[in-house]
Amino acid sequence: MDEEQMWKGFFFKLQEMKMNPPTEHEQKLQDGDDGFFEKFGSLLRQKSQIDEGVLKTSLAPLEESSQDGDEEIYEKFSPLQGEKSQIDDSTGAEGSDTSPDGTSQFSQDPDFSNTFDTESEQASISEKDISTKVLDAAPVMNVTDLYEEILFEIYNNIGCENNEECTGTLVEFVQEAFKISNSTHLEISEAARQKEPPNVRLNVEIIKAENLLSKDSNGLSDPFVTLYLESNGSHRYNSSVKPATLNPIWEEHFSLPIADNARDEVLIVEVWDFDAAETVKEKVNKILDVKGVKGLSKLMKEIAVTASSGKHDNELIGRAAITLKSIPVSGLTVWYNLEKGGKTRSRGSLLVNLALSAEKNKNVAVQEHKNLLKLLLMHELETSQVANYWWSGKFSPNAELIRSQHAAQSGLTPFDCALSQWHAYSTIHETHKLNFTLFNSILDVVVPVINCMQTDSEDVKTFWDGVKRLLPSCFAVLRKLRAKNTSDKNIVRALNEVLDILKKIKDLEVPENVDIFPKSVYGWIHTNGTDETCNIDTAIIDAINTGAKEWLEHIVEGSRQTKTHETDEEKLQYIIKLIQLVRSDLQRAMEYFDKLFYHKIQLNYSAILYLFYDSKLAEICKSIIIDVCNNIKRLDVPDDQFEYLPNIDNVNMGTSLFEVYLILKRYVQLGESLCSEPLELASFYPWFERGVTHWLDISIIKALNRIQKAIDLDQLKAVDETVKYSSSAVDTLSIFYQIKIFWQQLDWPEVEGSYTFVAKIINDICRCCIFYAQKMSNRVENFALIGDNNKMFVLSQEWCIAINNMDYIRQSLPSFIKELGTDDIIKRLGEYRTNLEAERCASTITAVIENARDTERNQIVELIEIVARKMAPPIKRYLAEGAEVLAKDSNSMDQLMNYLEGSLTTLYETLNEVNFGRILDSIWSELAIIMYDLIQSNLDKRRPPAFFQNLNNTLQTMLDCFKMGNIEASDVKILSAIQSRLELYSLETADLIHQYYMDRLEYQKNQTSSQYGQLTIMANLTDSGLVLNILNARNLLAMDSNGTVDSFVKITFLPTIRFNDVSPLKTNVHNKNCFPLYDQEFRINLSEPQRTDKNSLILFSIKDKDLFGMSSQYIAESYISFADIEAAPGEQIMMNLSRPEYTDSDALRALEYRQGDKQAKDFVKKLKNRSFS
């Protein structure tokens, strides 16, 4: 059979079987070891395929996310639905993913989203703390001043909107927005109405102070600045409070109206320590209780501080008095030493910029505008309860009107407005998140102008201040891409905006003195210990890494068992879960985020993520896996003897280790496709070496046990009608098949290890094959023992099946081993090392396989020999019986033929050609032995020639029937020798005697010299008879005492029975001559049949005539056949003389056995006399 084809056919069958659930038989077989091989082979493969499938489906792209209209988003963010709708959405988004299993990689862990929420909550709380500070530091105007300004603007509205009704609504709106009590309102309103636009203004910028005196117990102060004109001490302007510092920086602008007597005015600038003892918080809390809007409360706190400035217990640090006449028109920036009560002690100094102008200072206007925007937005947020990340720049009509009035009346350019918005919104954004699109659109207006500005200009400073406020939330988006409380769709949208913002900002030059990444805010930024400047690009990567880190830390904690002593299994499951989660994350990154990152800022997001995970996972996995592998106990593996099979009850291994292996392998493959850098995890496989070794140890034990079981269960019936092997062969091969699948899955990446493992697998499989052959052989031998005592051995199908099974396994071996990929491994070895080394490895594999195949073949041949031996007794019996009966009508012959035919038919039909040939050979060998035994024993029994005749006929028949001409040469020789022997024994005595003469002739011809001398004759066959010339004799043996001989030649024709009408002839006697010259011619008449029988012999006996002539003494003799005479007509023929001393004649021996035959007995006696005479 073509091995390839057979193998293929087998696998096809196997595949078919694997598709179906295990049969009862398989079940029984697998029960023994819990389906060890299936578990590691096809089931493991199936499992990992399913895992893969889950991973894929779970992260199928979000449905039509790009096509979603804005409306849906509106819904999502609609204030009415609020947070609830968001949760719904996120769950909805998950639900829409086709696999419930997939995304629940995250949600399976109920802690995860919660914990993460809490965490983000904490994060945002800390952010709030930060932003509180930022907000506190922000320049804030006395709210009443601003209120007055706005009312003033409303009353002096310009443009077509100006009418009484409208004014009324606006005033109401403003009062509400500014949260001004009615009494205050009236007061301020009156002032605003009466207010004349001032002609001259003093524009003051409080820049900073240094070395302030500490007033608080902590050695610091909480300074703020109050300024007023000496003439108008009740109208004070306050700066913000800078908490806990002696070197505060304000950079705040104030615009003070100046009366006519300007030159005599004195500006008083006071630095106060804000007394926190009077708990501003309490005040704030009161407002909080009432209002409940967080962002607003913050602002109100500032307001509260300012508003209460008259009543507080603040301590004066120092003051400076500046006479206005000292100010030049162009303005000046001057350090003032602070004083208090004329004491000389240094109280610090204050840097102030002073300028006089007729118009409202632009800086002041911008600041007013900022504050106005803040107030309006607060109001807006409060009244319409806008959700986080929702507001995108649209005010209510009233607010918009007020805003545009202020912009117009303050003469602000679109850029000024945009910048104010940028700053104001980013400040609000710190506490109440606004939509990133808002900032994006503002940036479009601001960036081109900023780009052209000097880096030290006020606007640039303002811009970057806004940037500083906005960036943390941008990075927060990057860091919290994994938060599950928002849907993927929203995340993608937000990310899109954020990346746009970052892209626009990152190319701008950051002013030297601006640190956009203060350590206090960006604790997560990775600094290499040095003060390496971080820019937005590095911060983005840091943010990505930090996000990954936080998430990883979370899942590492979340997946870990809380128990202190984890089992190895738990540890492995933990790794599996971890990697699955990470893979899901990467998958998500690739499907949703990669494109954005790449298009916006040319970052390979998932590659960055992967590299981050790589080292972390390598660290976690390596220690666990090595640990687990080290915990593996070594096994008592049977040696090659199979003396006993180790108990398999306690030998087992979970598949987890290899699940980890496979999942890591796929994970690394993913990484290699993502990153060009070398990966730490890429060297994961050596961690598993011990595990693999252990598996191989187990598998040999399990395989041997299972083979044993398969053989025990085997009914020795062909598995189906198309094949000639039984279940155990299939079972054994399916073990190999599973081992193969395991090995293919393992797909060991490193070639040297790969070779060594495969060498071990091959060695083990070879051992299994041999084990199988042994056990199969034993099985069938035992099988035959039962009930086989005296009955005739009937060759059954089982024997053939057993032989086939063994042969089947043996033949499958090479192609199976090819399937392990050995060729490829050898090829790779050659590339990796040298061809020499590869060849050595190849020859090792070949040697191992050949050894196994040799052994198996021996096993088969031995079994075949056993079969042949078992067939021998019946054959012998039939042969003997058949030969016994003289009559030819005996049916023993038929019985024998039937027996042989039956057996051989079974063999022929069941065995393959090779084994059929083998068994034929064995049978013929057995037959030779049987024949030999029969001949010997029956010779002893003096069977008549007919017995041997019959035996010979039977043998001939068998040869004719069954010999296919493919017998080994030795067998032919043996059989033909037996045949000729049988022919001899079947001869009648006379024929046997003639055969003896023929033997003598043969012997004589082979003699090169003779001690008895030679005889020369000449003969010629004629039409009527024979002309015979006895010419001479030489070197005759001296018979007489005188040393000579008186010789004559007696001529006898043989066989006598044929020539009984021819009388014996004699020559004349030649006296006393050892070289007699007879030279005597005889003419003998012979009949036609006498002439033509080539077998006829002439016997020349040379005799010595004795003194009395009464009898003659025998000297020696020689023979010639008619065939010889015919070959040399008329030529001199010299023949050696001999005596019947030559006894190594089968014919003679046969004659000797015929002691009951008188003719034979006499002949032998005569012969003996002659030889010893």
Next chain:
Amino acid sequence: MTNMRPPQRSKLLKVVILGDGGVGKSALLNRFVSNRYEENNFHTIGVEFMNKDIEVDGERYTLQIWDTAGQERFRALRTPFYRGSDICLLCYALDDRDSLRGLNLWRNEFLMYADVDADKFPFIVVGNKNDLPVAKRQVTYEAVQHWCAEQKIASHIETSSKAATNVTEAFTLGLRQWRHMECVAESELRQQGDTIDLTRPIRLAQRRICCTGGGETADSSADVDDAAMRSPGTKMFGQKRNNAKAPKTNYRL
């Protein structure tokens, strides 16, 4: 009459060659099996396997020789092949002092993974590269003898694969040592007599018969006196037979 090959029987023995990388294990094996010497320096990858028939003191043996890679990185890969060994060759190089020191580790690694009794296992210490000039020699014969005595290893031999000296002798020495151990083990077993637990297989000595050419079963050669020593399976793994076909009886007419 017909020239029947008489049944030949040879014992099958598994031999493992251990030692540091570069001491010449593969060269030794190559010289022994195919009488060749490869000048090129090459490394064994994991394990290599070769067969060799050898006749010692009138007995025929088939050696199944596993050559191993000495490098540390192959450790996990080679150790599975130790089990079932009958003889272990511990190799060092005469010009490498460290390789002698390494023998301790090798011996321990072998004992651990082959799971054999240290005192009853035939170790052969083989010093390779005997052909080097004296000046390059770093390990004296005496030093090795001393080490062997400490480890109770009786067999030590210096060889040269390059010059083909003492190579076959090294393996022969191993065989003799194995047989010696075998005899010791057998006599010990006999002394223990009836007290042997038949259910517990004897691990220390491998008895394997390999039939070359003949079809005789191994039963006849198994120790009939001692049931525990008789191997139940008659045919052993990897037995090597050259002709597949051989009638049982020689007949002469």
